[in-house]
Amino acid sequence: MGGRETSGRPTAEQIEHTFVGSPPRYTRVQVAKMAEVPQDLTERIWRALGFATLADDAVAFTDADVAALKRVRAMMESGLLDDRAVIRMARALGQTTARLAQWQAEIMIGAMLDPAQPPTDADLAAILETSRQLLPDFEQVLIHVWRAQLAAAGTRLLAIADITEEVVPTRVTLAVGFADLVSFTRVSRELDERGLADLVEGFESRASDVVAAHGGRLVKTLGDEVLFIAADPRAAAAIALELVDAIQRDGPDVRIGLAYGPVLPMMGDVFGTTVNLAARLTAIARPGTIIIDSGLADAVTGAPGTEVTRIRRRPARGLGLVQPYVLRRA
Known part of the structure; x- marks a missing residue:
């Protein structure tokens, strides 16, 4: 296709040529x-990138x-990376870019197609042509954002190293x-597919904005739930308080659990008892409330604009009895 518009239905070869080139x-x-x-x-690199294993004679x-x-x-020959590091890098690259590409494709389709009408061949061709025109600029923006995110990640690691004396610590205190949407199952039954998609995207986008504004990191989204982290417990409290306000303005209630303690960072995710405790506290929380553990309560008590109230101890699955606190605006 290479720069020429077509009104016919795009073929797999045309799509591949547009995005891959040769x-x-x-x-x-x-x-x-x-x-x-x-x-x-x-073959291990190819699988780690997320592509199927092909027949020996497949071109x-x-x-x-x-x-x-x-x-x-x-x-590898320079000694910068070994086999294990290469495979881990390939898996990180493959999983991240696969989600990015799928997300972008859905955005383009949603922006250019009428959901009430079946797409014509000309519609599909127009999407491909628009993508071809946007590709060079987006490629440059992607590289810029990736470098900026690398810088941010490096800065976070340095801040952690100042505390732990480890550049890549096995455990860090975070x-x-x-944050969990309340009654999501019931609400989802009352919405059509587009309404449900708007609800989930709105929740995730607002959560992402609030977390980023306070210097935290959105680790992952699970439809009706988001997981976030922050090195500063007071920043995490500010995130939670603002999230409750932001989500409630749009209708559904949200409940939040916060814990402060050692976690194991791995593959861009976080693991450990502190993560499990935050999840259990979320289950304890009532709609529109924030429940925190004693570690976070100690860190934010006395902070301007916040109020911490101790409530009765509760059993938490796998963790025994825990002492929760309610976090509110003062």
């Missing part, structure tokens, strides 16, 4: 041989694939929060 020329055996990377490692790899594998080989 056509497939090589089998998986040939691409490994040309890049001088062992065949088994090439599916391009010159760009060869060039990318040569770069991987150069990093505030962990879960």
Whole structure:
């Protein structure tokens, strides 16, 4: 297609040419041989990136694939990365970009198609042509944002290292929060598909904005629930208080559990007893309330604009009796 508009239904070859460029020329055996990377490692990288294993005679790899594998080989030969690090990097790249690509495709389709009408071949061709026009600029923006996020991640690690004396600590002390939409199952039955999508996207976007505004990090979203972290417990409290206000303005109630303690960061996620405790506190919380643990209560007591109230001890599955507190605005 390469710059020429078409009114016919786009083919798989046209889509691949638009986004990848060079056509497939090589089998998986040939691409490994040309890049001088062992065949088994090439296949492990391909699977880690999230792509299916192809037949030996399937022509599916391009010159760009060869060039990318040569770069991987150069990093390994220089001693910068070993096999294990390469596979972990490939998995992180594959999972993140797969979600990004799917999300972007859905945004483009939603912006350009009338949901009440079935798409025509011309509609699909127009989406592909618009994507082709936006691709160069978006590629540059993507690289810029990725570099900025790397800088932010590096800054966070330095701040943690100042406390723990470890650049990449096995455990760090963080505030962990879960925010959960109340009665999501019931509400979802009352909405059509578009209404449900708007509800979930609105919740996730508002949560993302609030968390970022206070210097926290949104770890993951689970439809009716978000998980966030913050190095500063008072920032986590501010996030929770603002989230309750922001979500309630749109109708549904939200409940939040916060805990402060050691966590294990791994694969962009966080694990450990503190994370489990935050989840259990969320289950205890009533609609529109924030329940925190004693660690976070100690850290935020006396902070301007906040009020901490001790309530009766509760059993938490897998954790025994816990001492919860209610966090409110003063």
